[in-house]
Amino acid sequence: MSAVPHPANPHSPLPPGSTFTPGDWQLLARQWHPVANASKITGAPSKATLLDEALVVYRVKGEVVVARDVCPHRGVPLSMGSHDEEGVVCPYHGLRFGAGGRCNRIPSSPNQAIPAKLNLATYPAVERYGLVWVCLAPDADSPAPLPVMPHWDDAGFQQINCPGFDINGFAGRQVEGFLDVAHFAWIHTDTFADPDNQLVPDYTTVETEHGFRADYISSVSNYSEGFRHLAPADFAWLRRFETHLPFTASLTIHFPGEQRLVILNCASPVSARKTRLFVPIARNFNLEQPVEEVHAFNLCIFEEDRAMVELQRPERLPLDMALEAHIPADRSSIAYRRGLKKMGFGEFFLV
């Protein structure tokens, strides 16, 4: 993979002030990461940060454009600008950028042909699962695939996108927490778990093409407080976790009957110390429930997790197994760290 120099620094491919090591940054930059809820991108430019790179995201004629949030003229952030049918307009000298990030108007010389140098530095972007995904440095030889979310497109399933949720912590810690089944009884007792049901039955992980899968069967119900009675007595809950390294994982919860709830946990690495969590949800039951209730319930869960993830030290995730202690409940965490190590990430935590 050739390292294209960063526009702001001819000597390095990394954005200025990157909080990642160069090796880790390059590995992360070739992956797809979500940067926004697609429904929030109407026309107006909006701001996002991915891997310490400031981005502007806007829509023109239905197409989403993601570019460096720096006007090629004099470096003002385009996310500060306005927009019209033809694109986003820079607040400083009014240059306008439309489809594909191409400059289509120089107000001070309207008849001047527009040189390529004035086009925005754009990145490949796709919309999937209600999110805008971006790849900062695609690897032409082996392009990274987008994660797969079960059931999102299946008949009878409702699609819900929780609002983006900010965490002052490293994405790897958040994802590991999402995969962690031993903490339910300790911090999710106000939402779905039972403080008296702490046991973690043994489970195994199976390597897959882009990560691993773990089928975890336990008696921890996923009904919220007040709806527990809906589960048949002695119901065995199957939670299927499927990771897509580095920072996406899906959880399919098998409710009684054919009822399924799928949660896609997408931790977007704003920096090594900041994460924006995007969570698309698909379900084929409770369809009359207002989505605001779903948002609110999940927000409580995210908050419960956030409190822990922000306190963990070291902030980054130790991939050297000897640096933290491991218990049998951690099989997924162990598989996660091993998977990241295999992808070539460094120790990942020496802040």
Add this chain to the structure above:
Amino acid sequence: MIDAMSRQGAGNVAVELMRADGAALPAFEAGAHVDVHLPGGLIRQYSIASPPADRSRYVLCVRREPASRGGSASVHERLRVGQALTISTPRNLFALMPGGHHVLVAGGIGITPLLAMAHQLLAGGASFELHYYVRSRQEIAFLRQLQGELGDRVHLHSAEEGRDARQVLPGALDGAGNDHQLYLCGPAAFMDHITAAAQARGWDASRIHSEAFAPVVPVPSADAAAQDAAFEVQLASSGQVYCVPADRTIAQVLGEAGVPLSLSCEMGICGACLTDVVEGMPDHRDSVQSETEKAGNRQITVCCSRSRSPRLTLAL
């Protein structure tokens, strides 16, 4: 230091250790063993056969293993009376349990810990019997003690006389009381046979004791069975060879020898201790490597895995 050595039946040599200054040795319980640092850098575990009440000496007894190029050969060929030896303090993984009657069953050189147990039980006035299976009467170790003070509690079974364990089982296995305890020491197949026979006669596993069976590490894999055998580990860097006995892990043995290791879960789930294999065939007991990784035999978890080959050479 080595105060005396004596032949104890064909193929066995007893080594009597005393402190050079004649002071008392650390106390030990019957069933305990010491790590002996042998000439050539080997470390071997040997059970103490002498009576625990006697702290003036430890008596070990080592059988010459014809196939061995290691510990037993070193004991037989290189140890001499008067020589100084480094040993660890005694450790007991094979302790006597409270019980109304104790059945001690030895196969061959397995007599050593059971002899100390017999002495301790005799001194404590406890009820016990000792069964000693040998190939021929010439191989009997500590014959004088067995015939003397232990006397009528000892039952000798010689295969040559048609009394091997497959033909003659200790009568005490039948009709065991609930507080009877059974202690086994000897070759793995021998112990398997007696264990199976005892269980078939209603002994529950909690009353059957054998050092080799001591579960030191909770091993998740199902094939982790009682067949554990000792093997050698060699360090590729220094060429040092260590013996990993049936009841200890590679990590324990190397750790005690001061070899730096990286450990975390110590139960084969995290992979912190994965070490490159230079030569030999690991017996994977971990659940952290995938089946493909295991089949490749490139790395081993030293906290719980063992060896299928007599020796493993590790990139340490």
